[in-house]
Amino acid sequence: MTNIIWFIPLLPIIGFVVTLLLGGRFGKFSSRFATVVLGICMFLSFYAAYLVFTHGEFSIEKVWYVTGNIKITMGMLADGLSAMMLVVVTIVSFLVHLYSMGYMHGDRRYWLFFVELQLFSASMLGLVLAHNYLQMFICWELVGLCSYLLIGFWYEKKSASDASKKAFLVTRVGDVGMLIGILLLFTTTGTLTFSGVFGAAETGSMSHTMITAVTVLLFCGAMGKSAQFPLHVWLPDAMEGPTPVSALIHAATMVAAGVYLVGRSFPLFSHSPETMMVVASIGAFTAIFAASIAVVQTDIKRVLAYSTISQLGYMILALGIGAYVAGMFHLMTHAFFKALLFLGSGSVIHAAHTQDIREMGGLGRKMKITTWTFVLGSLSLSGFPLLAGFWSKDEILGSAFSSGRYVIFAVGAFTAFLTAFYMFRLIFVVFYGRPSKAAEHAHESPKVMTIPLIILAVLAVLAGYVGTPFNPEKFSIARFISGNMHIEHLEFDLMPMVISVVVGLAGILLAYLMYGRRVIPTDWLYRYIKPYHKVLVNKYYIDLAGSKVFIRPTIRFANLINRFDSRIIDGLVNLFGKVTIIISKGVHLFDMGVVDGIVNWTGRETYSSGKRLRLIQTGNISGYAIVMFAVLAVYIIYLIIRTIV
């Protein structure tokens, strides 16, 4: 029975091959095939989760290769955490496949989109199911590749191809750290399987410093993938990709992989309070930092992108303060409502043909389903009571509060306020208010796009009920995903819950007054914080600083090296060449003059002497005879003279 988990990543690989081979000819068939494959995957994941729920975790392991005493294994690990991720990934992926059939309809490379989605799903499922760090890293890079391909899906657009390169390179910065961390782990523990590494950390065979170093390096990878400050710059640009991609990769699944990595390595992280502090600080800072940028963005997808960064910061923050369950729980609920919001924004863009919220307005009347689902998603994100986001966000804030980290609690609460504010600013501007030009021609999206929205809306409302504080122990998500890990049980506290609800509602109210009712002029705050506003609009100048600090010096350094190359190295090479030419010219002259001269002279002399000598051959026999006898006579005379003398 447990072998079934092999099929979960295998099916999308089959789907990938089939759609790749048949897609060009049968585009429509291959998109349907891909969707069905993901549907089957989804049910297999439900079954796997059920198995984990009833039987506890299980794993499969096969030796990949052995060299010396190093054994590398490949395997699948299904425990509560990966089962939860499986369910989330396959549900979102399936719904995005379904949605894309409508959204990408009529695109020139319609079929290729599904090929890449299949590859992404396969690698993401492989990542989630990996039972060792090496396998995880391979899949980690594969999802990065898919992210690159899909952001640059419309690569004819310069901004899209630039964004895809940026995403690839920025995440690569973190991945280098992660790879070094993995290699360090391997050299110290000699194994890469999660159980082996955690066992080594538990028994104390790894020094404390080593654990800190490894976890910080691993966290670098998570920072790149989960867009944590300062490596967050790629995610807003990644919005150049098609909207379903943003929903699947850049909201629900791939960016959560960083959080998953930290969650998966939690037994390691929890041994190093220093790393935990770093994680919590970066998470908290990213959360409030990105939320403040989101407030002034005017591109609907960029608002959601900064919101995603902020929420990922929330999850990282939760893990950093040790609230493992809360963080992973928030990952799950966030995946649903953020995918919903992105797909909803896709539906809006599909209808309005623009991404700028200032050109929208009054779309609510034309697009009832989109509006309602979008509002539900926003409420859930804002932590409106009894919706999914409420339970998970509240758990994070509660953990921060009850563990006495009041600064982090305050940051989280203020972020929650900003979150509610910018989401409802978006809603009031886009769906209500004066009908814009875009709204006149807008119409509701086809069913294939609205059905996923409805399903996700239901999940955004109900998904939180697996993790309420009132659940019986057996059915709580805490018991499910923590497995054998020992997790402190947090006392339920009314105080943070009240605060989080109040700040959320306050944010909504402020947005309503400013953008819905327009009681408060939209620029009243702007008047007081004018310089700060400019900083926000420019996203804290991070991109500018990035180009000033990293890109320009790199280019300048490259130019310097280029000059060194072209002047000195090329100069040397050219000098060498020139000297060789001069030498060879000398040798040429010697050859032509002396060597050839001798040969030619010999030939010429032989020829001319032969020419002269042949005149002796007269052909006159008498002449020959005279010479012969004359010589004979001379010889005889010589003999006679010698005898006499």
Next chain:
Amino acid sequence: MQWQLGLDLKLIHFLVVSGVLFCIGIFGVLSRRHLVQILMSVELILNAALINFIAFSSFSDTAGLTGQMFAVFVIVIAAAEVGVGLAIILSIYRKKKSVDIDNINILKW
């Protein structure tokens, strides 16, 4: 050695005859234009050599008949030589309708 004519002939007499004969032969070879005459002159030179062989043999105490033997051999070979020479002359004549040595001069530069 005693001669029946009562002449006291010494080796030198034979050698003088042989030398005269040789010179006549050489003169013939060099001065004649007709191929057959040249061939005949060559025979004279050979005969001069034969006289020398026999004379040396007769006046030697140890040679026995060696010189005479040589003379017979040379005569036989000279006969063969004349045969070959005449054949060549004949074929030249067929080719050029002439046996004048001045006309036979194509083997040259």
